[in-house]
Amino acid sequence: MEVLIMSRPVAYNINHKPLEKDISMVDMPDGYKGEGFFATSLDKVVGLARKNSIWPLPFATSCCGIEFMATMASHYDLARFGSERVGFSPRQCDLLMVMGTIAKKMGPVVKQVYLQMAEPRWVIAVGACASSGGIFDTYSVLQGIDQVVPVDVYVPGCPPRPEAILDGFIRIQDLVGKEGIRRRNGNRYKELLESYGIQ
Numbered sequence: 001m002e003v004l005i006m007s008r009p010v011a012y013n014i015n016h017k018p019l020e021k022d023i024s025m026v027d028m029p030d031g032y033k034g035e036g037f038f039a040t041s042l043d044k045v046v047g048l049a050r051k052n053s054i055w056p057l058p059f060a061t062s063c064c065g066i067e068f069m070a071t072m073a074s075h076y077d078l079a080r081f082g083s084e085r086v087g088f089s090p091r092q093c094d095l096l097m098v099m100g101t102i103a104k105k106m107g108p109v110v111k112q113v114y115l116q117m118a119e120p121r122w123v124i125a126v127g128a129c130a131s132s133g134g135i136f137d138t139y140s141v142l143q144g145i146d147q148v149v150p151v152d153v154y155v156p157g158c159p160p161r162p163e164a165i166l167d168g169f170i171r172i173q174d175l176v177g178k179e180g181i182r183r184r185n186g187n188r189y190k191e192l193l194e195s196y197g198i199q
């Protein structure tokens, strides 16, 4: 007796695209190239390495932190930018991401975390609360973390969508990639830190 087995066809990658079109390469810095050599400046090489290996420290106190969780998850995937290594030890991180309402009594804690990070370090204020106090114009809420630490990029929104957080992150990458390696030794940077009471 003949047994007819009906099986449903299973298809994977039905919208498959050629792999090479899915891969975007890191931009090559400006320089000179010839047969077997490429020459550029040290600043550009250091900037290229730094901007594609940023280690964030998420300082999340409220709802904006949830958006950051979505930003880290598979759909938005911050790892695509070389930043999958999120750390909670300030000494091993170079990007402080403050997300959420910061009460005034929390201000010194944000500053302490910032001080424990090694140079070079950068800061993003994610969302209206971290940027300006947001809707909490009250006696107890810090009206922006730039009252206690210098901020490099502000991400607007209440809360900002993960796309906005990614956009802010890309702005940070631009800053990091273009920063000269001597900027942190310059007088302007020292004056900036001194304005925050940081030696």
Ligand code: SF4
Pocket: 062, 063, 064, 065, 099, 100, 101, 127, 128, 129, 130, 134, 157, 158, 159, 160
């Ligand atoms: S900005 Fe809005 S979403 Fe973000 S922490 Fe403040 S209240 Fe929450």
